Amino acid sequence: MARKFTPSVKLTDNDVTDESVYRQRRQFLKTLGFVGASAALSGPAQAFGLFGSDDKTPVASTQPLVFTKSAKYQTSETQTPYDKVTTYNNFYEFGTDKSDPAENAQGFKTDPWTLTIDGMVENPLTLDHGALTKRFALEERIYRMRCVEAWSMVIPWIGFELGTLIKAAKPLSSAKYVAFTTLYDPAQMPGQKSRFVGGGINYPYVEGLRLDEAMHPLTLLSVGLYGKTLPPQNGAPIRLVVPWKYGFKGIKSIVRVTLTDQQPGSTWNILAPDEYGFYANVNPHVDHPRWSQKTERRITTGGLFSTKVIPTEMFNGYQEVAPLYQGMDLKRFF
Amino acid sequence: MLLKKPLRLSRPWLLVLKTLVHLYLLGYLALTFYQAVTDQLGADPVQGLLNFTGIGTVNLLFATLTISPMARWLPCGDLMRFRRMVGLYAFAYAACHFSTYLVFELQLNFALLSSEIAKRPYILVGFSALMLLLALSITSFMAIRRKMGKRWQQLHNMVYLCLFLALLHYSWSLKTVWGDPLIYWAATLLVLYTRRQKLKNWWLSKRRKPAPVAKRAS
Numbered sequence: 001m002a003r004k005f006t007p008s009v010k011l012t013d014n015d016v017t018d019e020s021v022y023r024q025r026r027q028f029l030k031t032l033g034f035v036g037a038s039a040a041l042s043g044p045a046q047a048f049g050l051f052g053s054d055d056k057t058p059v060a061s062t063q064p065l066v067f068t069k070s071a072k073y074q075t076s077e078t079q080t081p082y083d084k085v086t087t088y089n090n091f092y093e094f095g096t097d098k099s100d101p102a103e104n105a106q107g108f109k110t111d112p113w114t115l116t117i118d119g120m121v122e123n124p125l126t127l128d129h130g131a132l133t134k135r136f137a138l139e140e141r142i143y144r145m146r147c148v149e150a151w152s153m154v155i156p157w158i159g160f161e162l163g164t165l166i167k168a169a170k171p172l173s174s175a176k177y178v179a180f181t182t183l184y185d186p187a188q189m190p191g192q193k194s195r196f197v198g199g200g201i202n203y204p205y206v207e208g209l210r211l212d213e214a215m216h217p218l219t220l221l222s223v224g225l226y227g228k229t230l231p232p233q234n235g236a237p238i239r240l241v242v243p244w245k246y247g248f249k250g251i252k253s254i255v256r257v258t259l260t261d262q263q264p265g266s267t268w269n270i271l272a273p274d275e276y277g278f279y280a281n282v283n284p285h286v287d288h289p290r291w292s293q294k295t296e297r298r299i300t301t302g303g304l305f306s307t308k309v310i311p312t313e314m315f316n317g318y319q320e321v322a323p324l325y326q327g328m329d330l331k332r333f334f
Numbered sequence: 335m336l337l338k339k340p341l342r343l344s345r346p347w348l349l350v351l352k353t354l355v356h357l358y359l360l361g362y363l364a365l366t367f368y369q370a371v372t373d374q375l376g377a378d379p380v381q382g383l384l385n386f387t388g389i390g391t392v393n394l395l396f397a398t399l400t401i402s403p404m405a406r407w408l409p410c411g412d413l414m415r416f417r418r419m420v421g422l423y424a425f426a427y428a429a430c431h432f433s434t435y436l437v438f439e440l441q442l443n444f445a446l447l448s449s450e451i452a453k454r455p456y457i458l459v460g461f462s463a464l465m466l467l468l469a470l471s472i473t474s475f476m477a478i479r480r481k482m483g484k485r486w487q488q489l490h491n492m493v494y495l496c497l498f499l500a501l502l503h504y505s506w507s508l509k510t511v512w513g514d515p516l517i518y519w520a521a522t523l524l525v526l527y528t529r530r531q532k533l534k535n536w537w538l539s540k541r542r543k544p545a546p547v548a549k550r551a552s
Contacts, residue, residue, distance in 0.1 A: 080377075088377030096513050099376060151378055200512035271510070290456050290506070292446070297380060297439070303373035307380055309441050 062228040065138055067158045073141035078300045080153035082226045088299070089233045090147070091252055093182070093189035096199040101233035108188055108232035110253075115238060119179070119258035122170035132238050133223050136160035140227075141220060146282045146316045148246040152296040157241050159222035163215040171211065171259050178214040179264030180207045180240060181256040201267060207240065207251035208264030208278065212324055218243055221254075244318040246280045277334035281325070282316035286334045336408055343412040355416065359423045363390075363430065380438045387431035392504060392518060394424035395497045396525065403528040418474050421493070425471040428464050428500075460503035466496040497522060 091101040094108075111129045118124040127135060138158050146152045166178070184192060184204035191198025213219065220241040223230060230236040235252025242249050248268050258264075268276035275289055284294045298308045315321050325333075343351070366386050369375040375382035398421045405413040440446050450457050470490055473479065479486050501522060505515040526533065 084377035092510075096508070096510065098381075151381070195512050196516070198512070199510035201510065268509075287453075290454055292450065297378065299377050301373065303375075304367075304370040304379045304383065304438060307438050309439070 062224075062231055064228050065133060065158050065224045067138035067140050067224075067227075070139045070141045073143065075142045075144075075154060077142075077144070077154045079142065080155060080299050081301055084299055085153060085155055085225060086231050086234060090248065091233055091235070092199045092201055093191040093203065093205065093253075094233065095191060095197055102231075104190055105232035108236070108253075110232065110237040113237050113255075115255060115257070117165060117169045117257045117259075119260050120172040120175035121166075121259050122172060123168070125165075125169050129237060133229070136164050138223065143220075143241060143243040144316050145241075145243065145247050145250075146296055146312065148248055148276065148280070148288060148293075150288075150291055150293065150296050150312075151299055152310075152312075153299050156226055157220060157222040158224035158227070159220045159238075159241065161217055162219045162221050162240070163217065165221060165257070166211075166214060166259070169259070174261050175259040176211050176261045177259070177264050178209050178211060179256075179258045179260055180209075180251045180254050181258075182206070182251055183253045183255045201271060205251060205267045206265050207249055208266050209242065209249075210324075211259070213242070213321075216321060216324065218318060218321065244282060244315040244321045246276075246282060248276065249280050279325075279330070279333050281330060281334070282312060283314060283330055283334065284312040285314075286331055337410070341408055341410040341412075343410070343415075348412065348415060352416070352419065355419065359394075359426075363387075363427065380434065383434045383438070384431060387427050387434060388504065388507075389514075390427040391424050391431060392497075392500050394420055394427055395493070395500060396518075396521060398424060399493065399497070399525045400528075403525075422471055422474060425467040428467050432461075432464055456503055456506035459499050459506065463496050463499035463503060466492050466499070470496070494526075497525075 087102045088098045089101040090098060091105065094101040094104040113129040113132065115127040115132065116124070117126075138160060140156055140158045142154060142156045144152060144154055162178075182203075182205040183189070186193040186203075189198075189203075191201075192203040209219070220243075221238055222235070222241045223238050225234060230239065232253075235250070235254075238254050239252040240250045240254065249266075263278065266276075266278050266280075269278050269280075282293075287293050293312055295309050296312045298310055300306075300308070366375065366383065370379040370383045373379060375386075398417055401413055401417045401420065405411055436442060436447060440450070451461050452458070470493060473482060473486065473489060482489070501515060501518055504518065505511060505513075508515065
């Protein structure tokens with residue numbers, strides 16, 4: 001089981017300023033011209049503002065979702081605020097800077113959407129936009145997310161188990177892996193149109209899991225966070241969340257799930273196999289070649305002096321997945 | 335030449351301009367630290383500060399290196415009086431970059447610092463650039479400069495190596511090579527182009543040197 005974490009500050013949902021109140025307040029101050037000079041200059045650290053704009057990030061329209069709160073996957077850890085979860089994203093289809101996706105993805109069309117489940121299945125499926133949030137019962141789970149860049153967040157995701165979807169498609173016994181593909185639409189995704197914007201990745205973005213990893217009850221297909229549908233920068237309308245693996249395994253804006261008997265490609269593994277493994281399990285004992293993975297910077301509220309660096313746990317604290325890797329050398333299969 | 339006759343900056347003008355440069359560079363640094371402390375610098379203030387001070391150092395190194403071609407082209411020889419100051423700010427920004435890394439990312443764990451420098455080439459490259467900048471800053475005082483004589487110029491030519499190391503550190507720190515550093519590498523070529531005569535002379539002197547030795551040997 002994940003080690004219980006007791007924060008020094010105990011906050012409940014009641015302590016959180018309601019988002020609509022927060023936004024109204026901000027809007028009100030803005031109309032009065034009161035958000036001070038520093039706010040006008042803010043914008044995530046564009047040194048000297050040479051490249052890229054410092055414009056305030058627009059807010060995508062998100063809809064409330066109907067869901068239950070999972071009793072099992074709650075936490076007393078401080079959650080990363082909504083504003084930070086939605087403005088600090090690696091989604092190279094919309095730019096390589098972490099503030100780019102929130103700025104460039106707002107016009108992204110997620111309806112209509114088609115998610116296809118095919119390959120080695122008896123019952124190939126196609127989910128349309130409505131089915132993504134209605135076909136399976138949704139539940140909220142608060143998971144830790146550990147990025148390979150050594151920062152981490154605590155996020156209340158809403159979604160359903162990937163296993164439920166795979167079971168509905170009836171996998172053949174020959175299936176061993178699950179391959180995922182992100183939407184390929186250069187007209188909407190500037191990073192797919194230009195190598196410079198998209199970091200030189202060969203699109204579409206692909207990811208993969210072993211079938212037993214995909215069927216694990218922790219593995220989630222997420223359609224929302226903080227009670228509402230995903231904003232485009234977080235992978236709307238549907239994305240993968242595998243909490244014991246580094247964040248880059250959580251492929252965003254999925255259009256295809258294919259069951260196969262071959263180990264599928266994984267975008268970052270193809271690009272730099274010495275730095276990003278296929279398994280990408282969170283592992284404090286295997287350093288990234290350029291930095292240590294022993295600790296992580298937890299992103300919560302507060303400025304520089306409240307920065308918390310905490311030790312990284314094996315499997316990001318989700319010890320229940322350890323049996324999946326029994327007998328494997330996780331230094332080799334990192 | 336952009337101007338018909340050389341532009342001279344009088345003492346009061348120099349004073350005003352220098353004050354403005356101080357205000358801008360110190361103010362920007364202070365404001366960014368203030369934003370980091372008050373959580374207005376993006377989701378991860380540590381990363382935000384590292385980016386700001388790192389890119390700031392590179393920008394200031396470029397500024398230092400564009401002062402002498404600018405002084406020639408305008409022409410305005412008095413601009414050279416700003417070079418040392420801007421160079422020292424490049425060091426100040428680099429020092430802030432390093433301190434942010436040491437204090438907020440490594441939490442003052444000095445054992446980890448030395449092992450990271452030893453183990454990670456990209457950290458070593460950045461650290462070398464910082465050490466070079468430190469050497470250039472210490473020797474930037476007039477008294478030391480006079481004492482060093484010809485050696486001073488030789489040492490301060492290291493600023494090119496410093497820029498190269500800083501850019502390598504920047505490129506290496508990112509996940510892909512396709513990013514802003516490419517613009518900076520292009521700008522480096524431009525800066526070197528303005529010094530093509532100097533480079534040519536240096537190259538010729540390098541090639542000429544072994545010649546007399548060869549003659550004596552035969």
